[in-house]
Amino acid sequence: MQTRTMSEFMLRTAIYSGSNTRALVPSLFKGLGAKRVLLLSDRGLEQAGVVEKVAQIFSLIPQGSGPELAGIYLDIAQDAESKSVNDAARYAREIGADGLLAVGGGSVLDTVKGVKYALHHGLADIKEAIPGGFVMEQFPKANHIPIPHIAIPTTAGTGSEVSPIAVIFNEEIQMKTNIINPFLSADMAVLDPDLTVGLPPAITAFTGFDALTHAIEAFASPTATALTDAHALHAIRLIEKNLPEVVANGSNVDARMEMLQASLMGITAFSFALNAIPVHNFAHAYGALFRIPHGLANAVFLPIVMESIPDLYLPKARELAEALRVDVSSTDDQQTVLAKTVEKIRLLQQKTGLPQDFAQYNLTEEDLARAIPAVSSDPAAVNFPMPKELIEAVGQRVVPSIVKN
């Protein structure tokens, strides 16, 4: 763990947690100085009734006493496509919105980060801001973006409400690109578990695995610190405790609440230990090429990558095992500890109904070949290059039907 080199850790978002905390949103926007709020979400959330539950809060406040809901924008595609960002930013300008309310999973939350960035910089096309696929803006280049921004996560997975990262899908080159800037995170995050009770079991399961992957990749990272470890370890504990329960019993609001908090802690650890994230490198590439949902891609790759790159996970395998409530008291051998940890992750996969491979996507040998350069050129893979043979071997394990003997 790094102790003597400089490290950064930040959580600049104010966080409100609890049932019905959505009711606070108008007064929070008032505090931030917004008068005309644009609510952004997607069609799935509209169908699930979540958009209505949030929108109606604005009709409950006496006229003239708070910000008005100036518009609702719902045409946001999976994975924060740049087109969604550009279209939504154009709509925000048209209606003169001065505050952004993101209600959704990572696709919506990241789209809104892109909208905020595009509005602030006067961009018609967000792709202009990310020419090489990866832009990191630190102080002093990064400075406050004065657009009131509140995020309500409706999946417990990405933690994007507090992360400084926007993952924007560039559909022209089929690549997930990144902008990192501390002011991309929302000013305020509202973790209202009531809004996640209708999340279908399969999406609950794989988004929960996204959060677990953030926490594990942060914990194993060579640049982890005590601050990132604290968030990572507790996220892992809460996910191990609650994920099977929320998949089996989606209306358990207490378990849903803990999953939202775990998701937020997982990404907080991940964002500030960002270094070696091989599971995410695979998930980004496969997600962009084959449109596999991000959480599902992480869920399938996590145990396979842990087995394939054991050196990354061995040094802290025991603490990881303990956080996952794996009994490793009878062994001193780190390899055995890691093997039991991976076994526990597979058990969690099974308990939550997740697949162990991508059989359902009918990937071909050509697809796997295409994925090799995509994994190694994932913009977030700069610090941890993986040999082609390793990428190939992992790829073959996720598509068992075409494994050559």
Ligand SMILES: NC(=O)c1ccc[n+]([C@@H]2O[C@H](COP(=O)([O-])OP(=O)(O)OC[C@H]3O[C@@H](n4cnc5c(N)ncnc54)[C@H](O)[C@@H]3O)[C@@H](O)[C@H]2O)c1
């Ligand atoms: N910025 C970050 O820090 C960060 C971190 C990890 C992932 N991501 C990105 O986030 C995206 C994935 O986000 P996601 O996994 O949250 O999925 P998502 O936002 O794509 O949502 C998946 C589906 O679930 C539906 N849904 C969401 N909440 C619901 C609810 N409460 N009830 C019913 N339906 C609901 C949506 O309509 C959608 O159809 C990817 O693009 C990924 O790259 C960003």
Ligand SMILES: [Fe+2]
């Ligand atoms: Fe992720």
